[in-house]
Amino acid sequence: NTTKKIIKICDKYNYGKIKLINLFALISTSPKLLQIHNDPIGFINNEVIENNINYWSKSINCDLWLGWGNKGTLFNRDVQVCKIINKYISYKKKNFSIKTQPLLVNKTKYNNPMHPLYCPDNSRLLKFNL
Numbered sequence: 001n002t003t004k005k006i007i008k009i010c011d012k013y014n015y016g017k018i019k020l021i022n023l024f025a026l027i028s029t030s031p032k033l034l035q036i037h038n039d040p041i042g043f044i045n046n047e048v049i050e051n052n053i054n055y056w057s058k059s060i061n062c063d064l065w066l067g068w069g070n071k072g073t074l075f076n077r078d079v080q081v082c083k084i085i086n087k088y089i090s091y092k093k094k095n096f097s098i099k100t101q102p103l104l105v106n107k108t109k110y111n112n113p114m115h116p117l118y119c120p121d122n123s124r125l126l127k128f129n130l
Contacts, residue, residue: 057088069115
């Protein structure tokens with residue numbers, strides 16, 4: 001369902017391709033499973049995230065959307081991933097004067113990037129300041 005929602009929003013903005021990357025290697029519809037699993041982040045997930053953020057930083061026609069919702073704060077995962085993004089954001093700014101900030105479709109009441117599943121299909125893309 002999340003992928004279908006993202007595709008609807010992508011269609012609105014005429015994106016040609018999408019790549020979805022999760023904060024946690026363990027994918028579950030139940031956040032409680034993330035809390036009790038012995039390694040929900042996984043041993044290569046940070047590497048996958050970093051490689052994709054690096055690609056974003058070097059690509060002018062590539063946007064980075066954030067959408068982990070309030071559950072992304074589990075184990076400070078949002079903070080860890082923001083550190084990875086910050087490592088590459090200055091490179092993106094230096095090389096491309098436009099499209100330098102990550103995007104989101106909305107914010108939660110706790111100021112987290114809203115999970116796309118809970119956003120309307122006609123959501124506007126907003127800049128996210130780290």
